[in-house]
Amino acid sequence: MSTPPKLPLTSHNLTEDKLRILQEHFPEVFTEGNHIDWDRLRLTLGSNLESEEVKERFGLTWPGKRQCFKAIQSPTTATLLPDREASVDFDTTENLYIEGDNLEVLKLLQNSYLGKVKMIYIDPPYNTGNDFVYPDDYTESLKTYLEYTGQVDASGRKFTNNSDTTGRFHSKWLNMMYPRLFLARNLLREDGVIFISIDDGEVAHLRKVCDEIFGEENFVEQIIWKKRGGPPNDKILGSVHEYIICYSKDSLALKLNLRNRTEDQLSRYKNPDNHPKGDWAADNLMANVKGGRFVSSLYFPILNPNTNEEHYPSSNGNWRFNKTKIEQLLLNNEIYFGEDGKGRPKLKRFLSEVKDGVSYPTIWDFVSLGNAGSSEIESIFGNLNVFETPKPSSLVSELSKLGSSPDDIILDFFSGSATTAHAVLALNADDGGNRKFICVQLPEPTRKQKADGTWEESEASRAGFSTISEIGMARIRKVIEKLKAEAATEKNSKSSAKSVKGKAYQSKKDEAPSLGFEETADQLTHNGGGYRKVA
Incomplete structure (x- = not known):
C-alpha cells in the first residue's frame, strides 16, 4: 500500500511568494543567507524609489497598523476538518460553510482558491460600540479564543465590545478589517469584485483602507441602499440608508453585468x-x-x-x-x-x-428594505429575533446578479445568519445557475456571561442555538429543503418539462478546487481551528 502524500501543516506563505518574485527580477540585491541589501535595491531602482528623507506622505495610519502586517504574514497551522454529519449532500456539493475564525480561514483558502473567487460580499461589524471585534491572537486554543466572544473576565471587563471610551475606537476596528481585506484580495480573480456593507460610522475609513489595499484606481462605486421606509422617530434628521462600497481587483479586467429590464x-x-x-x-x-x-x-x-x-x-x-x-x-x-x-x-x-439590460444606478431603492431580512428569519425559524438586523437575501441576490455569472464562486467571510448562502441557492434555483458559495462564520456564542457569573440569554440561545454559526447552518439546511420541495412540486406540475431549479443542486465536483478533503482521514486533524463543510 502506497504511503499517501503529506499535506503541509501551515497555510500558504505569502511573504515567501513575494520574496521569490523579487528574487526573480532583482537577484543582485540578495546577499548570503537570502537577505535583501536595501541599499543595493535602492541603487537598482534609482529615482523610482522614494528617498529616505521624504517622511511625509498622504494616507491613513492608526495605532496597530504595523501589527496588521504581522497578522497577515504569520502562517496558520489550522486545518479544515470536514463534518459529514452536519453536511447536506457532502459528496456532490461544491458549497462550503466553514465554522471558524475568518482570518485563519482566509489564510487556508490561499492554497486552493487563490485567484479563483469572482465575487466577495461581506457585512462586517459596523463598529457601533456594541459590535463584536475579532482579536487577532491565534496562539491560543479555540476554547480560549471563544472566551473573547461576548464574555467578561472576573472584574467584569468586556473583551469584545469596542467602546469609544477605550481610546482606540476606530483603531481596533481597522486592525480587525485590514488583514482580512488584504488576504481577501488575493482570492479574487483578475475580473473579480468585492462589495462591503457599511454605515456612516466607518465608511470614510473603510474607503481609505480599500484605496490602499485594492488601489484607488480600482474603486468602482459607492452604492446607497435604502434600508428604511422612513426616518426613525427619535431623530430630527434620520438616516434611511446604508452604503455598499465596491472595489475591483483590476478595473481594466472587471466584468459586471447589466440589470435585467423590468x-x-x-x-x-x-x-x-x-x-x-x-x-x-x-x-x-x-x-x-x-x-x-x-x-x-x-x-x-x-x-x-x-x-x-x-x-x-x-x-x-x-x-x-x-x-x-x-x-x-x-x-x-x-x-x-x-x-x-x-x-x-x-x-x-x-x-x-439595444443592450441586453440597463445600467445599475448607485441609489438602490428597488430592492427590499432591511426589515425584509428579519421577515425571512421569521419565516425560516418562526422567530424574527433569532438573529438581529440580517440583510435581506434579495439585496445579496441583486449584488450577485451584478457581480457574478452562473458558474462563479462567491465568498462571504462575515457570514452571520448565512444570508449570502441563501441568496446564492435561491438565485441558482431561479435562473438555473451553478454558483458556488463559501461562507465563513466564527462560532460566536449567542449568550453572554455577566460580571456576576450569571448568563444573559438571547432569543437565539432560547431557541436552541448556542452559536451564530449554528443559526447559519440551520438556515442553509432549511433553504435547501424548501427549494428542493419547490422544485419537486414544479416538476410534478410540469412533468413534460425539466425544472431549472434542479440545477441548483447539480455538481461539477471535478471543477471545484480541492481543499484536501479527499486525502486520508489522519491528515485532516485539527491544528488550531474548528471548521465544517456543511453545504
Whole structure:
C-alpha cells in the first residue's frame, strides 16, 4: 500500500511568494543567507524609489497598523476538518460553510482558491460600540479564543465590545478589517469584485483602507441602499440608508453585468407598424451640443415624407447622425413622426439592437428594505429575533446578479445568519445557475456571561442555538429543503418539462478546487481551528 502524500501543516506563505518574485527580477540585491541589501535595491531602482528623507506622505495610519502586517504574514497551522454529519449532500456539493475564525480561514483558502473567487460580499461589524471585534491572537486554543466572544473576565471587563471610551475606537476596528481585506484580495480573480456593507460610522475609513489595499484606481462605486421606509422617530434628521462600497481587483479586467429590464421598461417597446426589426420605442434624435460641441454639418432639415414639412434641430442644436445616416434611416422606416405621422422626427430604438439590460444606478431603492431580512428569519425559524438586523437575501441576490455569472464562486467571510448562502441557492434555483458559495462564520456564542457569573440569554440561545454559526447552518439546511420541495412540486406540475431549479443542486465536483478533503482521514486533524463543510 502506497504511503499517501503529506499535506503541509501551515497555510500558504505569502511573504515567501513575494520574496521569490523579487528574487526573480532583482537577484543582485540578495546577499548570503537570502537577505535583501536595501541599499543595493535602492541603487537598482534609482529615482523610482522614494528617498529616505521624504517622511511625509498622504494616507491613513492608526495605532496597530504595523501589527496588521504581522497578522497577515504569520502562517496558520489550522486545518479544515470536514463534518459529514452536519453536511447536506457532502459528496456532490461544491458549497462550503466553514465554522471558524475568518482570518485563519482566509489564510487556508490561499492554497486552493487563490485567484479563483469572482465575487466577495461581506457585512462586517459596523463598529457601533456594541459590535463584536475579532482579536487577532491565534496562539491560543479555540476554547480560549471563544472566551473573547461576548464574555467578561472576573472584574467584569468586556473583551469584545469596542467602546469609544477605550481610546482606540476606530483603531481596533481597522486592525480587525485590514488583514482580512488584504488576504481577501488575493482570492479574487483578475475580473473579480468585492462589495462591503457599511454605515456612516466607518465608511470614510473603510474607503481609505480599500484605496490602499485594492488601489484607488480600482474603486468602482459607492452604492446607497435604502434600508428604511422612513426616518426613525427619535431623530430630527434620520438616516434611511446604508452604503455598499465596491472595489475591483483590476478595473481594466472587471466584468459586471447589466440589470435585467423590468416589465414596465419592456412595456415601452411596441411594434405598432409591424416593423421587421420588432418592438421599438421612440427616442430623441437630438445630440447634446453643450460645451461648444455644435457641429455645423449636423444642422440640416429632416423632411417629413407624410407632410413634406422640414424639421430642423431645436434650439440651434444638432441631429445625432449625419445626413447620409438620416436618409438611410428614413429609407428603412426607422424614424418616427408621431402617431398621426405629422410630428417632429424621433428615432426608433429597437429592442433587438439595444443592450441586453440597463445600467445599475448607485441609489438602490428597488430592492427590499432591511426589515425584509428579519421577515425571512421569521419565516425560516418562526422567530424574527433569532438573529438581529440580517440583510435581506434579495439585496445579496441583486449584488450577485451584478457581480457574478452562473458558474462563479462567491465568498462571504462575515457570514452571520448565512444570508449570502441563501441568496446564492435561491438565485441558482431561479435562473438555473451553478454558483458556488463559501461562507465563513466564527462560532460566536449567542449568550453572554455577566460580571456576576450569571448568563444573559438571547432569543437565539432560547431557541436552541448556542452559536451564530449554528443559526447559519440551520438556515442553509432549511433553504435547501424548501427549494428542493419547490422544485419537486414544479416538476410534478410540469412533468413534460425539466425544472431549472434542479440545477441548483447539480455538481461539477471535478471543477471545484480541492481543499484536501479527499486525502486520508489522519491528515485532516485539527491544528488550531474548528471548521465544517456543511453545504
